[in-house]
Amino acid sequence: MSQIVEGLQFTAHPETQKKSSSHSAKEIISAALASLDPHLVQQLQNEKNWRKNYPIYFKALVEYGIQNTSNPIQIAKAGLAQAQKSFQFYRDNHAYALQDLMQIPNIEKLHRFSLKGQSNQAPEWYIPYHNKQLRGVDLLKQLDTWLAHGIIEQSHADALRLVQAHPEWLDLSQRYMVLFGAASEAGPLKWLAKWKANIIAIDLPNPKVWQKIVDTVMQGNATLIAPSRTMLSADSSAAQAIEHLGANLLTQTAEIAKWLSEQPEQLDLAAIAYLDGEKHVRVSMAMDSIMHYVSQQKPNTSLMYMCTPTDIYAIPADVIQSTPNQIKHRSKLEKICTKGISQLSLNRFFQTRPSQIYPSNNQKSYAIADCIVIEQGPNYALAKRLQQWRATLARHQGQQVSINIAPSTTTHSVTKNPLLKAAFSGASLFNVEAFEPDTTNAIMAALWVHDLCNPQALANPNNQLTHPLELIMDAANHGGLWRIDYLARTALPFAALYGFAKDKLGLKR
Template sequence: MTTDSGIQFPSTPDGRRSTSDTARAVFEAAFDAIGADASRELRAEKRWRERYPHYVRLLVERSLESPENALAIARAGLDATRRAFQFWRDGQPLTLDTAMASPVGEGFRTATLEGRERSAPVTWEVPYRGQSLSGDALLRQLETWERAGVIEPSHAEALRLVQRNPAWLDLSDRTMVLLGAASEAGPFPWLMRWRANVAAVDLQRPRVWQRLVELASTGNGRLLAPVPSSAPAGEGAEHVRAHAGADLLTQSPEIVAWLRALSGDLDVASLAYLDGERHVRVTVAMDAIVTALGAARFGTSLAYMATPTDVFAVPEDVSRAVAARYAQRGMVGRTAQATLRGVSRGALYQPNTGRIIECSNGQRYGTVDCIVLQQGPNYALAKRLQQWRAIVTRAGGQRVSINVAPSTATHSVVKNPLLAAGFRGARSFGVEIFEPSTTNALMAALWVHDLRNPDALSNPSVPLRHPLELIMQGANHGGMWRLPYLTRSVLPLAALAGFTRRSMY
């Protein structure tokens, strides 16, 4: 019998855990919610780890057939996940619901660290390739990205609105929770320059808290850190560095109890990333936390940074533009690509074209498939759970910010040699890879837009024709949405180019 603690994949009586079986079961439950024949196809699938992108795309297509389908699929997938995963404590498995309602006595108290520059002005600029862009220079760069298809027009317009409304950036009236506060592409550095009150959740590791404390100390915000109740009394930066920290996987019930004790409504961003199957588990942990907080305090808002390497529902014009780019390839290019496709047995230069979906609401939508196989089905499941939670929560009347963030050269990504080389060669296919400092500046501002702008789609009072329209807006995909080929079918070629380059840019 396993002695693991915290959130775990479901186990069989002999203690075996299968991540593949669990992921398939979640997707089967999602298909079954709409009586889809694809669930039978999936049950018979023998090559799940290679073929999972097909089922993700099919699920998105079925979601687009009606608003009701989208919500039924999302709710079924989330319910199946919540029923399947277990929380182990003292050698015994608990359901997630039981565990989240039963924090142990050893909890957390709050250590507060005020920034030294509380009176410093709130400013915003975007670090980009050695420059610091603001004013007209930033507007020109947004226009350049938009014309190149690196960002969607809605992303550019949202950031223009932030620039025109600098008062939005003063976040002294908000308490923002970062689950995975030290995320390299996350918004923490900017929140500490925008007077935010930030409840930071990350592991109890001195190097993690060293960075968070430095950013908080030199900024104008307020850091709220969880410190174990058993830690010695104290205060100040050194105390936070030495004692702060919480584990999302093993202390999620206690984290909920700590956050519920904070005053006022909370804006909660789920940012944590872990490799492999742990990414699913930490995603389930964050989901359990946000659902518990939302149930206790309806004013809770949620925030997510969606990965561009996923399958997305997109407006019809985006899907048609992708198909047109594929059709408009030059004759020389077509011939060369056909040769390479033949040599690779169809693996290279696969078109990124899907069918146009006629929705019951009278609208037409498409899909784009940007999945990278090297990230695996666990990654796909984790990001699907976040999309599902986003649309279900907004449909329930709570504010939700979810925007596609660009591929970013974070350590967690570039430590994979193939992905690192692919990033370096991405510009050969018109895809831009962003530095972490650029991503966090852009995405932090986009979160502010989604919180402040009453007309933002994050606001549940703004009508949506389809729940997935929430994720169609505000995307900075680095060009992947408009790439005429499946990303995974040109990644090897980008990697070949990247092996000869030292820089992403």
């Protein structure tokens, strides 16, 4: 008999007794849609090509979410409830229901270790962009340029302008900010380390990972707080400490939840951990379980999420009615080429972006931006949807929630896929911009600060939302994906071809 893998796992399929992320995903989406469209749920249950057709059902979640302001809450509750049933936690070869996570035996005690950065430099913010550090007027001009080219939305520019105008917000010495996946390439660690934050870092117990985290914090003016399996003395050196620091989100889920709930300070929890494939769904559920438990124990806890632009979103109706000139007025050659390719491919390529407007019961109308990239797979889509659901529900229940759409970013996790790397390189062919990690980090860290410090931010539950989905569409930096003329995934192969040609042959547009 093979030994059961420890930690948070998908439940086994009732018929095959094998763990299947596809089966679990279908069950979760089915539960979310059950009361809204039973016919579509039946179609989903019988779906034979889930990996290709999953966007159909994710789009349905958004369509029904728009229709009624109560629907996103209903969808989130039902989806998260089923997700709890779709995972189990294994310890010592015993399976426990995920909802009983905090009742499992042998929850190990974690200890708190602190380390202070060595810099006395005052907090500052700039945007690294094309080998420049944009500050002041140059930063504001770049925001105007992105806005004019349809790369960002007005609310995104407004939020960053406010951060620029309020440098006092950058002093985070009174905040305790928890980073799940602290060493993540797309995370805000480097900026929090410059802003006097108390950084509670959660990452794998791996000395190489912790060397990176410690080095980053030591170069800044922040304080690092980390879980340790061993009680370390206050005078322990960084070199000694990194051998003992860290905790695994998938196997020490209960330990992390208990340790965080015992911290005396008010916490800001950021779900930024990423893993490949089905592990991404599992780590999202691990973070969700921890964040939900800590929030129950410490009701003043805030939550933070970063959304991918390659997803399906409700968007303001005027987005699709105000396409930038450089996209609206395409060259004749481009029009002829794309139309010809579309016809020859029987409309498989360069499918026209849907322009349907969806009315809501709040007397407003919305559109849908379908930017899913099939190659990223249904596990990625589900992992991000679970985070959106928790954000939507928590905000509805009165919790402070920062959730912002980040631009496509050339992180290692993305560029190790040759197709996506080439597509991002060639995205400019369709007036889409992919950002370098340093640029994205600076922007998204600033947005988090805005959401925590600006009393008027939609992250603040005291500010009324006219629709729950407006929390996610606000302050979006989608890199231009919301405004291209085509369904993004039907233009991807040609962006990739252009990217290959540009990188290998030096071809210019």
